Amino acid sequence: xxxxxxxxxxxxxxxxxxxxxxxxxxxxxxxxxxxxxxxxxxxxxxxxxxxxxxxxxxxxxxxxxxxxxxxxxxxxxxxxxxxxxxxxxxxxxxxxxxxxxxxxxxxxxxxxxxxxxxxxxxxxxxxxxxxxxxxxxxxxxxxxxxxxxxxxxxxxxxxxxxxxxxxxxxxxxxxxxxxx
Numbered sequence: 001x002x003x004x005x006x007x008x009x010x011x012x013x014x015x016x017x018x019x020x021x022x023x024x025x026x027x028x029x030x031x032x033x034x035x036x037x038x039x040x041x042x043x044x045x046x047x048x049x050x051x052x053x054x055x056x057x058x059x060x061x062x063x064x065x066x067x068x069x070x071x072x073x074x075x076x077x078x079x080x081x082x083x084x085x086x087x088x089x090x091x092x093x094x095x096x097x098x099x100x101x102x103x104x105x106x107x108x109x110x111x112x113x114x115x116x117x118x119x120x121x122x123x124x125x126x127x128x129x130x131x132x133x134x135x136x137x138x139x140x141x142x143x144x145x146x147x148x149x150x151x152x153x154x155x156x157x158x159x160x161x162x163x164x165x166x167x168x169x170x171x172x173x174x175x176x177x178x179x180x
Contacts, residue, residue, distance in 0.1 A: 013031060015028050032044045070117065082098055
């Protein structure tokens with residue numbers, strides 16, 4: 001569209017995002033030259049200095065809508081409990097959104113986690129941090145964790161809850177696809 005062309009000429013860069021089979025790739029490229037011969041614009045970009053590649057996981061990850069309640073409280077720095085919003089789940093871990101900027105590092109062990117399932121049950125587990133990013137504009141910390149230990153038979157309850165959430169999200173997606 002004309003607006004996009006004009007914006008690209010003004011900003012001189014483009015932010016590209018792509019997702020295929022659960023793998024997300026992002027890059028930012030700077031405009032070097034525009035060729036507008038033959039009434040078609042051809043854009044030449046510099047090679048991107050950074051390529052963000054989100055590794056595909058061995059287990060399927062389901063994004064969770066706000067009305068499916070998975071809650072997480074984790075003990076942070078041995079004295080403070082933090083509430084985290086679970087934004088996606090898999091059989092091995094989950095993606096968290098914490099409404100504050102916290103200092104947490106990749107590889108850090110979280111020994112005390114209270115995971116609330118949609119059916120109201122609470123499970124206790126240990127997690128290890130696999131990914132951390134900070135959104136300073138919204139004062140958020142995004143954390144990816146792998147669950148490494150459940151208490152007792154809690155893993156079975158967790159897997160059942162994940163399976164139910166996956167089915168529900170697939171149902172919703174198929175309804176949307178069928179209505180279009």
